[in-house]
Amino acid sequence: MEQKKKSHIAKSKKLWKTIGIILVLIITYSIGSSSATTTLNDEKVTYDDIQSKVLEAEKELEEVTSKLDDKQNEYDKVKKLIDQKEDVEKELTDLKSKKEEHKSEVKSLKTTIKDKKSELKSLEGDILEAKGKPINLIAGEWIVGEDVPTGRYEASGSSNFVVRDEYGGLKVNTILGGGTVGRGNYVFFAEDGDVIKAAAQVTLTPVE
Template sequence: MEKVTAILKSKKFWIAVGLLVLISITYGVGGSGAKIALGETKVGHDELVSKIEELEKEQGVAEQELEDIKAEIDETKTAFNNEESRLDEKRKEVDETLALIDDRDQLADEIKELEDNLKSNQSTLDTLTTNIEGKEAQLEKLENAIVQKKEDPVELLSGVYVVGSDVAAGRYQVTNIGRGTNFFVYSSSGSNKVNTILGDSSIGSGDYVFFANDGDVIETNGKVKLIPVEE
């Protein structure tokens, strides 16, 4: 672009343009010996033709330079487009890298959240384990507390019995003999102390441990065994 501007400002360029105009005038006038004022000097036809040829050569050089400049501009445009394409590719790479960074940060946050949840769950698991161990210890203590006495068990047929006269007062584990059966214990005032079904899981709720006080009434609909246990 700077070369084009220089050519347009060149004195030779404008002289060439002026001479082209003079050529048309000279051929209009005619005659090989005609004289035409060029500036303050009268120039003959042959000399004028020589100058015109010289100027035409200069014009050709200028035109070639102009073509070269255009070619350089085209090359520059091509190079610019190539650089722009490379820049777009770099932008794409940067965008992809930023997206990967975002994904990495998101994954890091998710991992941290999972780790926090794991720690929280581990703490909850530890608490539950401690509670279970405590409950198991309590259960073992209760199971150990129901220690059978060395006294002989008492077998009762289906019927009603009074504690203190038919059965000694104390703590008993009652179990069915044969099929399951309904089993009741009433206090001396008539309130219901025990109301259960003895037997396995398909018939009843299993054995039952209770306190038999003087004056209580025991009622069973089937044969049962009273096993004395420690109080």
Template sequence: MESKYDSSRKIFKSVWFWIAVAGVVVLCGVFYFIGSHTAKVDLNGKKASLEELVEEIEARKVLLGELKNKTESWTKEVADIQKELQEAEKEKNEALTIIENKSRTEEEMKELQKQVEKSNKELSSLTEEIKAKKAELAAAEGKIIEKKQEPKILPAGFFMVGKDLPAGRYKVVAQSGFGNFFVNSGSKVNIILGDSEIGVNEYVFYADEGDEIESTLSAKFIPME
């Protein structure tokens, strides 16, 4: 009796069996080739092949690299702008400080100017007071004080106070020699002025507006306090 094993061996040895197997293998290869070249996937709502998908991925990688480079560049630009803003803020603060210091200095200068003006007024007042006290002291001691003004020298002749000589208190001194010296025809002053036994070397008098002076010699008129 023939066993199942013997029967199977006969089947495998059959030519048609191997033909069938070869056909199946060929069909599988064909289907795999067709499938690998016709496989499609959805890409943005469109059907794309594997090659197109790979190209799209590579393109997006390039775009991603460009975006990365731009991002780094923008980050550097932002950092530079922030640095410039910090420098500008620093310069602004320094300028504000200078302006504030200048304003404070100007206020201090104004205050000092006021103090100087006040001190000048006080000094002027004190100077006038000192002059008055000196004049009082000189009067009490019988002394006379010359003013810090240029003396007036008049030759021999007739002169009018207020025209030829300003009104004021004067000490008259002969320039040389001696001679007569009259004021208002001798009613106010009547002396012999100069180096002589009967005259005086100097004489103090008040020359009032309109007085007439007559001198027979050149004389120096020294303003007095």
């Protein structure tokens, strides 16, 4: 009887010991779970709440990343425009420089043209003056275009005066001077290739 009582007490102790261990485990789990939740979030949210916040944060990150990409694209476009602006400004500067060079060339050419016109005017004056001066020919034959310029002349002198064309045809045959045989001065056209033959000195005076 006493032995059975001892056996029953032993079994009761063992049961209570097991129950105590289970309670300790439950309490420990509860405390640990509560502490983990507090550590993760002071607001004591659940796992689902945390997961929701993570997803929300990831979404915000994607939006920020997208905006950053947009800003980067805008920056690239602006930078490209700036680079193009610099290229255009450089090209404009080069064109302005070339314009100044051309202006300088044009100015130089205008000066040259002005000088050439002055030279031409001077030469024309010399030619007119030369045309206006009488030409003295000694006795002999003279070729128009080589020895005498072409033009209209008044021949004066005191001898026979003959002019033939380039083919030998007679154009002028007279006696210059006064007296009984002289016929006075003679006006004629001296053309290229004509041959003038004078028996004595002759003066050819250009006339209009």
